[in-house]
Amino acid sequence: MDLNDLLEIAEKENASAKPIRLRCCTAAGCLSQQGDAVKNALQQAVADADMSDRVEIVGVGCMGLCSAGPLVKIDPDGALFEQVQPEQCASIIASLNGGGPAEASVGSDDIPFFSKQHPIVLENSGRINPERIESYIAAGGYQALFHSLREMAPTDVVEEISKSGLRGRGGAGFPTGLKWATVAKMKAERKYIVCNADEGDPGAFMDRSVLESDPHRVLEGMAIAAYAVGATQGFVYVRGEYPLAISRLKTAIQQARRMGLLGTQIFESPFDFRVDLRIGAGAFVCGEETALLRSIEGQRGTPRPRPPFPAQSGLWGYPTLINNVETFANIAPIVSKGSEWFSAIGTEKSKGTKVFALAGKITNTGLIEVPMGTPLRTIVEEMGGGVPNGQVKAVQTGGPSGGCIPAAHLDTPVDYESLAKLGSIMGSGGMIVMDQSDNMVGVAKFFMEFCMDESCGKCVPCRAGTAQIHKILTKVTDGRATSADLENLRSLCEMVKSASLCGLGQSAPNPVLSTLRYYPDEYQACIDGGAAAEASA
Amino acid sequence: MAVKTLTIDGKAISAREEQTILQAARENGITIPTLCQLNGTSNIGACRLCLVEVAGVPKLLPACVTLVGEGMQVSTDSEKIHEYRKMIVELLFAERNHVCAACVENGHCELQDLAISVGMDHSRYDYMNPKCAVDITHKRYGIDHNRCVLCGRCVRVCDEIEGAHTWDFQGRGANTRTISDMFVPWGQAVSCTSCGKCVQACPTGAIFRRGSTVAEMQKDRTRLDFIVTAREKKQWIA
Numbered sequence: 001m002d003l004n005d006l007l008e009i010a011e012k013e014n015a016s017a018k019p020i021r022l023r024c025c026t027a028a029g030c031l032s033q034q035g036d037a038v039k040n041a042l043q044q045a046v047a048d049a050d051m052s053d054r055v056e057i058v059g060v061g062c063m064g065l066c067s068a069g070p071l072v073k074i075d076p077d078g079a080l081f082e083q084v085q086p087e088q089c090a091s092i093i094a095s096l097n098g099g100g101p102a103e104a105s106v107g108s109d110d111i112p113f114f115s116k117q118h119p120i121v122l123e124n125s126g127r128i129n130p131e132r133i134e135s136y137i138a139a140g141g142y143q144a145l146f147h148s149l150r151e152m153a154p155t156d157v158v159e160e161i162s163k164s165g166l167r168g169r170g171g172a173g174f175p176t177g178l179k180w181a182t183v184a185k186m187k188a189e190r191k192y193i194v195c196n197a198d199e200g201d202p203g204a205f206m207d208r209s210v211l212e213s214d215p216h217r218v219l220e221g222m223a224i225a226a227y228a229v230g231a232t233q234g235f236v237y238v239r240g241e242y243p244l245a246i247s248r249l250k251t252a253i254q255q256a257r258r259m260g261l262l263g264t265q266i267f268e269s270p271f272d273f274r275v276d277l278r279i280g281a282g283a284f285v286c287g288e289e290t291a292l293l294r295s296i297e298g299q300r301g302t303p304r305p306r307p308p309f310p311a312q313s314g315l316w317g318y319p320t321l322i323n324n325v326e327t328f329a330n331i332a333p334i335v336s337k338g339s340e341w342f343s344a345i346g347t348e349k350s351k352g353t354k355v356f357a358l359a360g361k362i363t364n365t366g367l368i369e370v371p372m373g374t375p376l377r378t379i380v381e382e383m384g385g386g387v388p389n390g391q392v393k394a395v396q397t398g399g400p401s402g403g404c405i406p407a408a409h410l411d412t413p414v415d416y417e418s419l420a421k422l423g424s425i426m427g428s429g430g431m432i433v434m435d436q437s438d439n440m441v442g443v444a445k446f447f448m449e450f451c452m453d454e455s456c457g458k459c460v461p462c463r464a465g466t467a468q469i470h471k472i473l474t475k476v477t478d479g480r481a482t483s484a485d486l487e488n489l490r491s492l493c494e495m496v497k498s499a500s501l502c503g504l505g506q507s508a509p510n511p512v513l514s515t516l517r518y519y520p521d522e523y524q525a526c527i528d529g530g531a532a533a534e535a536s537a
Numbered sequence: 538m539a540v541k542t543l544t545i546d547g548k549a550i551s552a553r554e555e556q557t558i559l560q561a562a563r564e565n566g567i568t569i570p571t572l573c574q575l576n577g578t579s580n581i582g583a584c585r586l587c588l589v590e591v592a593g594v595p596k597l598l599p600a601c602v603t604l605v606g607e608g609m610q611v612s613t614d615s616e617k618i619h620e621y622r623k624m625i626v627e628l629l630f631a632e633r634n635h636v637c638a639a640c641v642e643n644g645h646c647e648l649q650d651l652a653i654s655v656g657m658d659h660s661r662y663d664y665m666n667p668k669c670a671v672d673i674t675h676k677r678y679g680i681d682h683n684r685c686v687l688c689g690r691c692v693r694v695c696d697e698i699e700g701a702h703t704w705d706f707q708g709r710g711a712n713t714r715t716i717s718d719m720f721v722p723w724g725q726a727v728s729c730t731s732c733g734k735c736v737q738a739c740p741t742g743a744i745f746r747r748g749s750t751v752a753e754m755q756k757d758r759t760r761l762d763f764i765v766t767a768r769e770k771k772q773w774i775a
Contacts, residue, residue, distance in 0.1 A: 305581075452711070467632070467711045498596070
C-alpha cells in the first residue's frame with residue numbers, strides 16, 4: 001500500500017457513485033427514531049421505481065440536528081428532509097422522478113445551526129459511510145498518515161502538533177504537543193497509545209457521534225501519534241453503553257488491518273501499529289486516565305495519585321500517551337493542512353474548534369462544531385434556536401464536573417480560560433440549556449447524585465463527602481435545611497474540591513459551588529420556605 | 538544517593554531523594570496523621586489525612602506519596618489543613634456505625650486516636666446509618682463492616698505480604714465493601730491462609746480475632762475435665 005494505491009481506491013470509490021445519492025443518518029440518535037426503517041424503505045422504493053441505476057441510498061453518520069431526525073439529505077440538489085417516516089419514502093423517491101413534491105417535511109441547511117459551524121472533527125460526519133474504509137479514503141483519509149510516515153520524522157510530527165496549539169479535548173485542556181513530546185522523550189522498550197472513549201457526562205455525546213460517524217479518523221490520529229512517540233500498540237477504551245460505536249470501530253479496525261493501514265510495515269515503512277478495543281463496564285470514573293489504565297490492565301478501575309503521570313509510567317509501567325477521541329480526530333487535518341492553518345482558528349490560548357452536544361431546553365438539540373471563542377449566546381440562541389417558548393436561564397457546561405453559567409454571562413466567549421473564570425469548565429463538550437422552570441438547587445442535586453453514585457470509593461473526601469453534600473442538598477430541597485446547613489455545604493464543597501484524589505472528586509462540587517455563587521436566592525428561598533412552613537404548622 | 542534539604546513547618550531537615558515527605562517528617566519527629574498508610578505496604582494516598590501544603594504548589598499534596606524536593610517548604614499544620622483533617626475524620630465517623638463503647642478496639646483504635654488528635658468531639662454531619670453485615674464464618678477471625686473505613690490495609694497486606702490476595706473491594710462509592718475471594722463468606726474463602734495479617738493491619742475493630750469481643754468470650758471448662766479424666770482413669774476421651 002502506498003499513496004498511489006490510496007488515490008486509486010479513492011478514484012474507484014468516487015467513480016462508482018451514482019448521479020443521485022440519498023444520505024440517511026444511521027447514527028444512534030436517528031436510529032432510535034426508526035432511521036434504519038427509513039433507510040430500508042428508501043432502498044425498497046428505489047428498487048420498486050426501478051431507479052437503482054442512478055439513485056443510491058447511503059447510510060452515513062450523524063448530520064448534527066438530532067432533534068429533527070431521522071434526517072435524509074439528497075445529493076447533489078441539496079434537499080434536506082426532516083423527521084422522515086418510512087411511509088413517506090416512496091413519495092421522496094417519486095419526487096426525484098418528477099412525481100410531484102415529496103410528502104415529507106423539508107428542512108433547510110441554510111440555518112445558523114449549520115451555517116455557523118466550522119467542521120474539522122465532524123467534516124466527514126454525515127457525509128461518508130462509516131462502515132466502508134473506501135468511503136473515508138475517498139474523502140482523503142489516511143493520506144496524513146502516509147505523509148507522516150514517509151515524509152516526516154517523528155520529531156517533526158510532534159513539532160507540528162505543538163505548533164498547532166491543540167489542547168486536550170477531554171476537558172482539562174492540557175497542551176497535546178507537550179504531552180506527545182514527553183512520551184516521545186521517554187526511553188522505554190515499549191510504549192502505548194490509548195484513546196479515551198469512555199465518554200460519560202450526562203448530556204454529552206460528541207465522542208460517540210465521532211466514533212459512529214467517522215471511526216477511521218480516530219484510528220488515523222492514533223497511528224500518527226504512535227509514530228510520533230514511538231509506540232507500537234494502541235487501545236481504544238470505549239464505554240460499553242455505546243454498542244454501535246463499538247461495532248463500527250471493530251469494523252474499521254478490521255478493514256484498516258486488511259488494507260495494511262494498521263499492522264506491520266504500514267505504507268512499506270518500518271512502522272508497526274496494532275489497535276485493540278477495550279470495553280468499559282459502566283464506571284464513570286474509568287474516564288479518569290489512571291483509572292482507565294488500570295481497567296485496561298484488567299484491574300479494578302480506581303485512580304491513583306499522579307505523579308507519576310501516564311506519560312512516564314502508564315500501562316504496565318510503560319510510557320503511555322492517552323488522549324481523548326476528539327483530540328485524535330483533530331490530528332490528521334493538522335498534519336494535512338499544517339499547524340498554521342489550525343492555529344489561525346480560535347482564540348489566542350484556545351486554538352481550533354470544539355464540538356458541543358446541545359441538550360436540554362433548546363429548540364435544536366444535536367451536535368455542533370464551532371471555532372473556539374464563539375460566544376455562548378451565538379451557540380445557544382442563534383444556532384440552538386433558544387428555548388422553545390421561553391428564556392434561557394442558565395447553561396450547564398462540562399457535565400457533573402462543570403458549572404452553571406447564568407444567562408447574564410451568555411456573551412462569554414467559549415474557551416478554556418473564560419469558562420474556568422466563571423466557575424465552570426469547558427469539559428468534554430456537553431452543554432445543557434435550562435429555562436425558568438428549572439430549579440437550580442435541583443440541578444445541583446441531580447449532578448451531585450450522579451457523582452455520589454459514580455465515586456469509586458477509594459478516597460474519603462469524595463466517597464463520604466459527595467454523599468454528605470447530597471444529603472444536605474436533599475434537606476434543602478425538602479425545606480428542612482437551616483443556614484448552618486448551608487455553611488456546612490459550602491465548607492464541605494471546598495474541602496472535597498481541594499482534598500479529593502482525582503478529577504472526579506476535585507470537580508464534583510462545581511455544580512453546587514457555581515449555583516451557590518449565581519443563585520444564592522434559590523437556596524435561601526428553600527430555607528425560608530421551610531422555616532415558614534414550620535412556623536405555620 | 539542524593540540528599541535534599543527542605544523545611545517542614547519551618548524546621549530545616551535533610552532527606553534522601555527517594556524519601557517521601559511523610560518519611561522525612563517522621564524521621565525528624567514531626568507527626569503527620571495517616572490512616573491508609575501502613576509501613577511495609579505500598580502507599581495509595583486514599584485517606585487524604587496526610588495532605589500538606591507546599592509553597593508554590595496550588596494543590597494540597599499527600600505526604601505519603603510525594604517525594605521530597607530541594608528547597609521545598611512544607612507546612613503540615615496550617616489552619617486550613619487542620620480543618621480539612623477534622624472534616625475528613627468527622628465524615629468517617631458519620632459514614633458507618635462507629636460505636637466505640639461497644640467495640641473490641643476501644644482504647645486501641647487508630648480512628649479513635651485520630652478523632653482525639655484532631656480535637657473532634659462530635660460529627661457535624663448527619664449519620665448515614667448504613668446497613669452493614671458482620672461476617673463470622675471464619676473459624677478464627679471476623680469482620681464487622683460497620684467499623685470498616687475502607688483504608689485498604691487488609692487488601693494490601695494480604696496481597697503484598699502474605700501473597701494470598703483474599704481481600705479486595707466490590708461496589709463503589711458509599712456502597713464499597715471489603716470482600717473475601719469472589720464475594721464469598723470469609724470462612725469459605727479458599728485463598729485465605731488464616732495468617733491473621735489483616736487482623737493486625739486493620740486500624741479499627743473491623744477485622745478482629747474471634748473469642749475476644751464483647752459478649753463473645755466463652756471459657757472452655759471441658760478442658761479441665763478432659764485432663765482430670767485422662768490422669769485419673771487413663772481414658773483419653775473428652
